[in-house]
Amino acid sequence: MGKVIVVTSGKGGVGKTTSTAALGAALAQRNEKVVVVDFDVGLRNLDLVMGAERRVVYDMVNVIQGDAKLPQALIRDKRLETLFLLAASQTRDKDSLTPEGVERIIGELKKYFDWIICDSPAGIERGATLAMRHADMAVVVTNPEVSSVRDSDRIIGMLDSKTLKAENGERMEKHLLLTRYDANRAERGDMLKVEDVLDILSIPLLGIIPESMDVLKASNVGAPVTLADARSAPAMAYFDAARRLAGETVPIVIPGEKRGLLGKIFGRKAA
Amino acid sequence: MSIFGLFRRTSSAPMARERLQVLLAHERASIGSDLVAILREEILAVIAKHVQVDADRVQVTMDRDEHVSILEIEVEIPLPNAMKAA
Ligand SMILES: Nc1ncnc2c1ncn2[C@@H]1O[C@H](COP(=O)(O)OP(=O)(O)OP(=O)(O)O)[C@@H](O)[C@H]1O
Numbered sequence: 001m002g003k004v005i006v007v008t009s010g011k012g013g014v015g016k017t018t019s020t021a022a023l024g025a026a027l028a029q030r031n032e033k034v035v036v037v038d039f040d041v042g043l044r045n046l047d048l049v050m051g052a053e054r055r056v057v058y059d060m061v062n063v064i065q066g067d068a069k070l071p072q073a074l075i076r077d078k079r080l081e082t083l084f085l086l087a088a089s090q091t092r093d094k095d096s097l098t099p100e101g102v103e104r105i106i107g108e109l110k111k112y113f114d115w116i117i118c119d120s121p122a123g124i125e126r127g128a129t130l131a132m133r134h135a136d137m138a139v140v141v142t143n144p145e146v147s148s149v150r151d152s153d154r155i156i157g158m159l160d161s162k163t164l165k166a167e168n169g170e171r172m173e174k175h176l177l178l179t180r181y182d183a184n185r186a187e188r189g190d191m192l193k194v195e196d197v198l199d200i201l202s203i204p205l206l207g208i209i210p211e212s213m214d215v216l217k218a219s220n221v222g223a224p225v226t227l228a229d230a231r232s233a234p235a236m237a238y239f240d241a242a243r244r245l246a247g248e249t250v251p252i253v254i255p256g257e258k259r260g261l262l263g264k265i266f267g268r269k270a271a
Numbered sequence: 272m273s274i275f276g277l278f279r280r281t282s283s284a285p286m287a288r289e290r291l292q293v294l295l296a297h298e299r300a301s302i303g304s305d306l307v308a309i310l311r312e313e314i315l316a317v318i319a320k321h322v323q324v325d326a327d328r329v330q331v332t333m334d335r336d337e338h339v340s341i342l343e344i345e346v347e348i349p350l351p352n353a354m355k356a357a
């Protein structure tokens with residue numbers, strides 16, 4: 001059975017869609033079967049970031065309403081055999097995504113894929129709660145900035161109360177993905193520190209993605225950054241994050257600093 | 272290593288512009304009535320009237336281009352005799 005991951009944040013524009021595409025491609029590059037699912041009804045963008053926008057025929061609402069079978073709505077990536085996209089509807093209203101429909105689709109996807117990565121819309125409304133509903137694991141995307149951290153805290157609360165896992169009394173596994181991390185601003189002391197964010201949110205760190213032009217370039221050409229330029233700094237950070245998702249232990253390095261995060265924390269404690 | 276190595280030298284913005292132009296032209300045109308969706312449904316309905324098609328054996332693909340959209344519908348039509356022959 002596949003693992004369902006929700007990529008969520010509360011706040012808009014922090015990098016959920018970018019991260020969904022990058023992590024999805026990174027896992028598929030390890031030959032795992034991956035589907036990325038866009039839950040942003042009416043404002044879909046995952047198709048664009050994945051470079052599949054010209055090929056969408058059916059979307060998730062078509063499948064829910066019985067206009068198409070699930071396999072017909074899955075768009076295979078042109079570069080990676082094991083990577084698929086399920087698009088959100090651009091034309092229907094948000095209510096066309098029904099809880100029963102979503103449950104059926106996720107249930108089916110779990111049979112065929114190793115990873116089902118759900119790109120949540122911003123906010124805390126229906127779309128966001130539906131995207132997290134069936135998750136086994138959550139990636140909380142946060143920028144090192146006060147309002148993003150506050151919204152992430154809110155979302156963490158929802159992950160612990162409004163998901164199926166939570167309702168069944170199980171523990172939802174949550175991981176923090178710190179994105180748009182600017183090493184220069186960090187050095188000047190104008191940005192929340194990694195430790196500060198970790199202290200406040202107290203969930204384990206999945207990775208730190210640097211602020212980078214490479215992300216913009218990748219979205220311009222329609223490729224996840226891990227595919228567009230696998231050796232760029234953000235791509236390498238996403239590859240590491242994907243390995244951690246898959247259960248490997250990979251030391252975390254703060255962009256712009258030579259010592260690892262652990263080294264830094266221990267160094268400080270020792271001092 | 273990077274298959275998009277090509278784009279490292281040249282700027283990526285022109286490609287972004289072109290992709291957007293094509294996409295938006297289609298999205299603007301299809302607000303209210305999605306012609307391609309209608310064609311798709313009706314073509315499949317006509318086929319289904321004459322032969323029994325297994326919904327799993329229908330492939331619908333699309334490629335939206337600057338001036339034309341290509342809608343490809345691939346339907347596997349089983350021959351009644353083929354089963355006996357086998
Ligand atoms: N590491 C990064 N470096 C530079 N730009 C980035 C980075 N991550 C994301 N961006 C940019 O930030 C913007 C928002 O990213 P994205 O669409 O992934 O966010 P989102 O959380 O999905 O937004 P929404 O809430 O609207 O769905 C995009 O322009 C994207 O290119």
Ligand SMILES: [Mg+2]
Nearest residue numbers: 016017040045
């Ligand atoms: Mg998004």
